[in-house]
Amino acid sequence: MTQIGLPPSEIPMLPARTLLGPGPSNVDPRVLRAMTQGMIGYLDPDFTKIMDEVTDLIRRVYKTAEGRTMALSGTGMSGMEAGLASLLEPGDTVIMCVHGYFCERLVEIGNRVRANVVPLRSDWGGVFPEEMLEQELKKHKNVKLVCAVHAETSTGVLQPLEGLSRLAKDHDAMFMVDAVTSLGGVDVAFDDWGMDYAYSATQKCLGCPPGLSPVSLSERALHTARNRTEKPFTWYLDLAMLADYWGWGEQRVYHHTAPVSMILALREGLRLVLEEGLDNRFKRHAVNAAALRAGVEALGLDLVVPAEHRLNQITVVWAPKGIDEADVRTRLLRGHGIEIGAGLGDFAGKVWRIGLMGESSKQENVIALLSALERILPEVGFEVARGAGVKAAEDALTAA
Amino acid sequence: MTQIGLPPSEIPMLPARTLLGPGPSNVDPRVLRAMTQGMIGYLDPDFTKIMDEVTDLIRRVYKTAEGRTMALSGTGMSGMEAGLASLLEPGDTVIMCVHGYFCERLVEIGNRVRANVVPLRSDWGGVFPEEMLEQELKKHKNVKLVCAVHAETSTGVLQPLEGLSRLAKDHDAMFMVDAVTSLGGVDVAFDDWGMDYAYSATQKCLGCPPGLSPVSLSERALHTARNRTEKPFTWYLDLAMLADYWGWGEQRVYHHTAPVSMILALREGLRLVLEEGLDNRFKRHAVNAAALRAGVEALGLDLVVPAEHRLNQITVVWAPKGIDEADVRTRLLRGHGIEIGAGLGDFAGKVWRIGLMGESSKQENVIALLSALERILPEVGFEVARGAGVKAAEDALTAA
Numbered sequence: 014m015t016q017i018g019l020p021p022s023e024i025p026m027l028p029a030r031t032l033l034g035p036g037p038s039n040v041d042p043r044v045l046r047a048m049t050q051g052m053i054g055y056l057d058p059d060f061t062k063i064m065d066e067v068t069d070l071i072r073r074v075y076k077t078a079e080g081r082t083m084a085l086s087g088t089g090m091s092g093m094e095a096g097l098a099s100l101l102e103p104g105d106t107v108i109m110c111v112h113g114y115f116c117e118r119l120v121e122i123g124n125r126v127r128a129n130v131v132p133l134r135s136d137w138g139g140v141f142p143e144e145m146l147e148q149e150l151k152k153h154k155n156v157k158l159v160c161a162v163h164a165e166t167s168t169g170v171l172q173p174l175e176g177l178s179r180l181a182k183d184h185d186a187m188f189m190v191d192a193v194t195s196l197g198g199v200d201v202a203f204d205d206w207g208m209d210y211a212y213s214a215t216q217k218c219l220g221c222p223p224g225l226s227p228v229s230l231s232e233r234a235l236h237t238a239r240n241r242t243e244k245p246f247t248w249y250l251d252l253a254m255l256a257d258y259w260g261w262g263e264q265r266v267y268h269h270t271a272p273v274s275m276i277l278a279l280r281e282g283l284r285l286v287l288e289e290g291l292d293n294r295f296k297r298h299a300v301n302a303a304a305l306r307a308g309v310e311a312l313g314l315d316l317v318v319p320a321e322h323r324l325n326q327i328t329v330v331w332a333p334k335g336i337d338e339a340d341v342r343t344r345l346l347r348g349h350g351i352e353i354g355a356g357l358g359d360f361a362g363k364v365w366r367i368g369l370m371g372e373s374s375k376q377e378n379v380i381a382l383l384s385a386l387e388r389i390l391p392e393v394g395f396e397v398a399r400g401a402g403v404k405a406a407e408d409a410l411t412a413a
Numbered sequence: 414m415t416q417i418g419l420p421p422s423e424i425p426m427l428p429a430r431t432l433l434g435p436g437p438s439n440v441d442p443r444v445l446r447a448m449t450q451g452m453i454g455y456l457d458p459d460f461t462k463i464m465d466e467v468t469d470l471i472r473r474v475y476k477t478a479e480g481r482t483m484a485l486s487g488t489g490m491s492g493m494e495a496g497l498a499s500l501l502e503p504g505d506t507v508i509m510c511v512h513g514y515f516c517e518r519l520v521e522i523g524n525r526v527r528a529n530v531v532p533l534r535s536d537w538g539g540v541f542p543e544e545m546l547e548q549e550l551k552k553h554k555n556v557k558l559v560c561a562v563h564a565e566t567s568t569g570v571l572q573p574l575e576g577l578s579r580l581a582k583d584h585d586a587m588f589m590v591d592a593v594t595s596l597g598g599v600d601v602a603f604d605d606w607g608m609d610y611a612y613s614a615t616q617k618c619l620g621c622p623p624g625l626s627p628v629s630l631s632e633r634a635l636h637t638a639r640n641r642t643e644k645p646f647t648w649y650l651d652l653a654m655l656a657d658y659w660g661w662g663e664q665r666v667y668h669h670t671a672p673v674s675m676i677l678a679l680r681e682g683l684r685l686v687l688e689e690g691l692d693n694r695f696k697r698h699a700v701n702a703a704a705l706r707a708g709v710e711a712l713g714l715d716l717v718v719p720a721e722h723r724l725n726q727i728t729v730v731w732a733p734k735g736i737d738e739a740d741v742r743t744r745l746l747r748g749h750g751i752e753i754g755a756g757l758g759d760f761a762g763k764v765w766r767i768g769l770m771g772e773s774s775k776q777e778n779v780i781a782l783l784s785a786l787e788r789i790l791p792e793v794g795f796e797v798a799r800g801a802g803v804k805a806a807e808d809a810l811t812a813a
Contacts, residue, residue, distance in 0.1 A: 027450040027677070028459050037452045037673060045449040048674065050427040052440045052622060054752045059428050086624070087487050087649060090669045094649045122648045216670060222452060224486070224624060224672030246646035248522045249487060249494045267757075269490045270616060272624030273437060274448065275675065277427070352454045 030346075031378055034354035035166045035327060035366050036194070037216035037223050038373035040282075044221050047281035048274040055271045061260070067276060068259060070283035071227045074196060074219070074291070075211060077203035080229035083259035084279055085212075086272050089193040091250055092212025092226030094122050096189050097160075098245045099238040099252035100210060103127035105157040108149055108186070110141040110177060114167035114358040115191060119160050126246060128157075137359050138168045138317045138329075143176040156186040158209075163201065164194035167357045169318045169329030169366065171199065178207040187234060193217060196227070197286050198298045198326045198370055209234040215275070218298070218326060220371035221282035224275040228252075235261065298325040300413040301374045304406040305367060308383040311405035312390065312397045317364060326374075328367045329360070333395045338362060340393055341386075349385040379406050430746075431778055434754035435566045435727060435766050436594070437616035437623050438773035440682075444621055447681035448674040455671045461660070467676060468659060470683035471627045474596060474619070474691070475611065477603035480629035483659035484679055485612075486672050489593040491650055492612025492626030494522050496589050497560075498645045499638040499652035500610060503527035505557040508549055508586070510541040510577060514567035514758040515591060519560050526646060528557075537759050538568045538717045538729075543576040556586040558609075563601065564594035567757045569718045569729030569766065571599065578607040587634060593617060596627070597686050598698045598726045598770055609634040615675070618698070618726060620771035621682035624675040628652075635661065698725040700813040701774045704806040705767060708783040711805035712790065712797045717764060726774075728767045729760070733795045738762060740793055741786075749785040779806050 032039050053060045064083075071082035085091050097119070101107055106129045109119045123130040131153070133145050141161065150156060159181035163172055174190060181188040187209035192201050196211075198218030203211055209231040216223035230238070230252060238245075238253040245251050249269070258268035286294060302325035306316060309330050317329040332338035338355070342365070345351045354366035369378065383402035390397050432439050453460045464483075471482035485491050497519070501507055506529045509519045523530040531553070533545050541561065550556060559581035563572055574590060581588040587609035592601050596611075598618030603611055609631040616623035630638070630652060638645075638653040645651050649669070658668035686694060702725035706716060709730050717729040732738035738755070742765070745751045754766035769778065783802035790797050 027453050029451070030453050030457065032452060032454060034454055036670060037454065040452045042449075045451065045674075048448045048622075049442075049445040051429070051445065052432060052437045052616075053427050053430050054432060054434055054437065055623075057430065057746070057752060087491070088669050088672060091487070091649050094647065098646070118648075125644055125646050125648055127646070214670070216452075222448075222672065222674035223455075223670040224675055244525055246498070246525050246527070247494065248518070248525055249491050249650065269488050270436060270614070270623040272488060272622065272675070274445075274622035274678070275624055275672070278674070346457070352457060 029350055031351045031381060032373050033378060033382055034352045034368050036214065036368060036370060038220065038368060038371040040222055041220055041285055041372050043285060044278050044281045047277045050277055052273060055273065056267060060273065061265060063276065063280060064259060064271070067280050067283070070280065070287065071229065073287055074283060075201055075203040075229045076205070077229055079231060080203050081235050081256055081261045082227065082229045083255060084276060085226040085228055085250065085255060086269060087226055087250070088223050089212065089214025089226050092214070092228050093119065093191065094247065095228065095250035095252050095255070096210045096212055097122050097128070098126045098247045098250055100158055100187065100189065100234060101126055101128040102242055104129055106131060106153055106155060107158040107160060108133060108146065108156055110146060110159070110161040111135070112139060112141045112168065112170065113137055113162060113165035115165060115193070116162050117358065119191070138170065140170055140172055140322050143180060146177055146180050150180060150184045156184055158187045158189055160189045162191040164199065164324050164326055166194045166327055166366070167360060169324045169327045170322050171324045174206050182207055187237065194324070194326050194370070197294065199295055203229050215279055215282065218370045219279070219282045220285060221278045222275065224272060225279050227279070230256065298369065298374050300410065301369045301376060301379055302328060303413065304376065304409040305369060305379045307409040308379065308402040308406035312383070312386060312402040326368060326370045328369070330365045330367060332363060332365055336393045336395050338365065341389055344389045344392070345385055348389070349381070351382055351385055353382070376410055429750055431751045431781060432773050433778060433782055434752045434768050436614070436768060436770060438620065438768060438771040440622055441620055441685055441772050443685060444678050444681045447677045450677060452673060455673065456667060460673065461665060463676065463680060464659060464671070467680050467683070470680065470687065471629065473687055474683060475601055475603040475629045476605070477629055479631060480603050481635050481656055481661045482627065482629045483655060484676060485626040485628055485650065485655060486669060487626055487650070488623050489612065489614030489626050492614070492628050493519065493591060494647065495628065495650035495652050495655070496610045496612055497522050497528065498526045498647045498650055500558055500587065500589065500634060501526055501528040502642055504529055506531060506553055506555060507558040507560060508533060508546065508556055510546060510559070510561040511535070512539060512541045512568065512570065513537055513562060513565035515565060515593070516562050517758065519591070538570065540570055540572055540722050543580060546577055546580050550580060550584045556584055558587045558589055560589045562591040564599065564724050564726055566594045566727055566766070567760060569724045569727045570722050571724045574606050582607055587637065594724070594726050594770070597694065599695055603629050615679055615682065618770045619679070619682045620685060621678045622675065624672060625679050627679070630656065698769065698774050700810065701769045701776060701779055702728060703813065704776065704809040705769060705779045707809040708779065708802040708806035712783070712786060712802040726768060726770045730765045730767060732763060732765055736793045736795050738765065741789055744789045744792070745785055748789070749781070751782055751785055753782070776810055
């Protein structure tokens with residue numbers, strides 16, 4: 014059993030980590046400091062003002078004037094579940110565009126809320142083909158919802174959304190988007206791309222600790238959530254009730270005790286995002302990702318995704334055949350304090366997922382990782398040209 | 414729209430608050446500091462070690478050797494929903510002992526997960542009578558679950574649990590307990606009182622920010638969650654999957670990104686609880702609550718709950734007839750920085766709920782509140798003997 018009774022000076026500390034996995038990413042000290050302000054009641058007028066500020070900041074990041082925005086009191090997956098549970102009733106038809114691990118989770122949760130889930134599966138590592146959705150939509154009379162993942166964290170693919178959204182709208186279906194890994198790292202245009210519901214997470218490109226899911230609902234989505242035949246299975250993630258709590262109803266109605274510290278962190282994180290400017294931030298993510306790609310390719314490693322569909326947030330690299338990929342990750346962590354991600358699902362044991370998101374998307378981190386890989390890979394039996402990775406990345410950074 | 418682009422020095426700060434409502438309570442600086450350690454991956458061995466430590470600390474606070482403990486990634490209400498959604502299948506019979514606002518929420522969520530909910534309602538402000546449960550149990554062949562709230566935050570009643578638990582067990586039903594407001598402030602004996610599932614919250618007597626729900630499952634409860642006929646409606650709050658993530662299965666299985674900062678806060682909060690010692694902590698809550706009661710009665714205010722069933726965490730006071738109770742709360746907040754709680758449900762507009770929980774349970778806070786009330790009440794038309802409240806509280810503290 015754990016030793017209890019340590020004096021305050023012996024609070025255990027976290028080891029220092031450079032977080033280059035699929036999230037959480039590193040967190041700016043300003044965001045950490047925002048959590049130390051103390052505590053306030055969830056219905057205190059000074060706190061509800063902060064909630065209003067957060068809804069406004071989320072709207073700016075989602076580029077939405079129409080969106081009813083709020084931060085759900087759970088991680089990104091709570092945003093996924095809230096959407097499916099609140100927008101779908103048992104038996105409603107939902108089409109899921111599936112080409113990765115998190116798309117499969119949409120299917121799983123859609124089944125749990127007893128919807129009529131139609132999964133359309135295409136290859137992992139490629140974009141989801143619009144024609145597949147188009148053909149399927151023609152087969153159904155009433156499709157309530159079409160779901161897609163904007164940035165598949167498992168494969169490193171950036172999915173174009175406008176075509177899928179248009180098809181959904183042509184068939185009078187709502188369009189729901191997983192923006193967990195995209196929001197804050199690449200353009201997300203809620204209004205222009207015709208989204209009805211989008212959810213994200215705080216610990217990826219928004220530079221905050223994990224724990225909240227910033228979401229946006231169109232007028233139609235909120236109307237749908239409010240005018241169901243039956244109440245959703247979930248109370249905790251009932252978007253209609255949560256919208257009333259976040260001030261989108263006639264009056265603010267208490268729902269649950271808001272996670273105050275996390276909301277303070279999110280406010281500060283969003284302020285940082287907007288201080289940097291969305292376009293500057295997207296460019297930073299693009300430049301550092303390009304340098305990383307140049308570096309890993311110079312080391313003789315292959316990327317999973319074709320050039321035109323690569324995410325800047327997550328670069329998915331084939332682990333060389335015959336080496337122990339887990340050993341490489343352990344050596345990075347133990348010897349260099351660097352975390353990178355393992356493969357998920359079909360890609361388990363086959364790929365590395367290197368994240369450069371939010372605060373973690375820094376030139377120094379790209380160089381540190383490549384330098385570490387140059388030393389580790391030969392140790393596990395994969396020869397590389399020493400210095401080639403770092404040099405290629407430096408050249409890319411200089412050219413940018 | 415909010416002004417963006419403020420320099421770091423202008424991070425907005427929270428106003429100072431003495432939180433004497435139903436939670437959140439004030440948070441110890443050590444807990445706030447624990448959140449500033451930075452960030453770490455959710456599968457980092459240094460983090461899973463922390464998760465193990467947290468499960469162990471939660472076990473100590475619940476006084477359980479058997480309990481499978483963990484912290485759910487949501488507020489206290491996520492613990493309520495997780496239990497009902499994971500332990501009940503559609504059509505299962507659940508008996509709810511209802512004598513307050515949060516008991517009614519059990520009914521609401523039980524209905525949402527399509528259980529056969531049997532609510533037994535007794536008077537708000539009183540304890541729930543065991544014989545009512547006994548009679549109802551006789552009418553049913555298969556009762557899967559009996560639910561009770563240990564400390565009803567809406568009424569200020571401490572519910573004895575052992576009798577209810579024994580009745581449930583006599584009829585082979587599981588026993589589920591809401592320990593949101595009790596855990597850490599009054600004795601909670603998971604094993605000795607025969608609980609199968611209990612859930613709590615971090616922001617009441619555990620002295621942490623809101624955002625997690627520490628729970629405990631008996632072997633039977635975990636077995637039930639793992640061996641359902643159909644998957645639960647919820648994925649995010651599926652206790653079987655969460656138990657695997659928290660290390661209660663054969664191997665740890667990734668479920669979602671843990672809210673790292675909140676877990677660090679909880680670890681530090683639980684360390685503080687155990688450093689103080691459970692018995693010392695319970696005594697502190699009892700002494701300060703007795704002083705508060707003596708003080709408010711000396712001011713001529715009446716308590717809702719008979720002496721033998723009063724909670725030490727929340728004292729519920731009838732607001733004097735004819736005065737504007739909301740105005741009193743506003744004056745406390747604006748003039749003194751003190752938050753107390755309003756009535757909920759049947760008690761809305763009729764009572765004040767004064768919390769002395771965790772870090773907020775301090776003599777200074779009792780005196781500050783009584784002193785403020787002595788000045789405010791005459792201003793709103795309720796005469797009091799100036800000094801009487803403070804004196805009565807001081808006498809009680811001296812006698813303790």
